[in-house]
Amino acid sequence: MSVVLSGVGHRFDAQPWLFRGLSVSLETGHVYALTGPSGSGKSTLLSILAGWTAAAEGAVHGSETMRVGWVFQNPHGVPGRTASDHVALPFLAQGLSREAADDKAAELLERFGLSPVAFRAFRELSGGEAQRLMLARGMAAKPDVLLVDEPTAQLDRATASTIDAAIAAMASADVIVVVATHDARTRAACTDEIALDDYRSDVAIG
Numbered sequence: 001m002s003v004v005l006s007g008v009g010h011r012f013d014a015q016p017w018l019f020r021g022l023s024v025s026l027e028t029g030h031v032y033a034l035t036g037p038s039g040s041g042k043s044t045l046l047s048i049l050a051g052w053t054a055a056a057e058g059a060v061h062g063s064e065t066m067r068v069g070w071v072f073q074n075p076h077g078v079p080g081r082t083a084s085d086h087v088a089l090p091f092l093a094q095g096l097s098r099e100a101a102d103d104k105a106a107e108l109l110e111r112f113g114l115s116p117v118a119f120r121a122f123r124e125l126s127g128g129e130a131q132r133l134m135l136a137r138g139m140a141a142k143p144d145v146l147l148v149d150e151p152t153a154q155l156d157r158a159t160a161s162t163i164d165a166a167i168a169a170m171a172s173a174d175v176i177v178v179v180a181t182h183d184a185r186t187r188a189a190c191t192d193e194i195a196l197d198d199y200r201s202d203v204a205i206g
């Protein structure tokens with residue numbers, strides 16, 4: 001599936017335009033880095049893709065039944081629950097048996113390098129492990145579009161590189177992933193880039 005943005009622009013009330021003239025087709029199997037300096041509108045564009053914010057101009061066409069997932073900057077989990085439980089829960093919600101859900105969770109945890117901590121409580125995970133767990137849980141929910149906001153912002157470089165590897169590995173899945181980041185190495189882990197600087201109104205228009 002694809003999500004097509006046609007001439008999308010946004011500003012809040014009478015503020016200057018953040019970006020204008022953004023036309024791009026987002027395709028399954030791609031991981032898009034959404035880049036730009038602080039305040040350029042990355043989170044705003046994620047919010048438009050999620051349908052939480054209506055773009056001030058242009059159109060976003062996805063499917064009617066499009067399922068959108070979010071992974072936020074700060075990992076949130078249930079402190080006493082295991083990593084495995086966090087990933088199994090979306091599968092249980094999809095109707096799988098406990099055993100099948102645990103098997104699916106184990107596969108995803110392995111893909112995100114979390115097998116060694118599968119049965120550790122969330123509160124005992126490192127920052128990087130917790131963030132990778134959020135990515136794994138985001139994938140377990142089987143969204144059509146997964147929006148990831150600044151996944152490495154709170155992490156040191158060595159830890160961030162494990163997140164970048166996890167992000168690179170998401171490209172094979174049946175999902176459109178959009179990662180807002182101002183980290184060049186996270187951007188390099190993605191398959192494509194949407195640079196909001198190219199759509200500043202003083203550049204794109206006139």
Ligand SMILES: Nc1ncnc2c1ncn2[C@@H]1O[C@H](COP(=O)(O)OP(=O)(O)OP(=O)(O)O)[C@@H](O)[C@H]1O
Nearest residue numbers: 012018036037038039040041042043044045180182
């Ligand atoms: N609801 C809102 N009403 C008015 N202004 C807003 C609103 N939300 C965001 N803004 C402003 O719009 C601009 C873009 O914000 P946004 O959070 O999208 O940028 P960003 O690129 O994600 O920045 P950062 O990298 O710092 O997270 C900022 O100047 C912000 O203050």
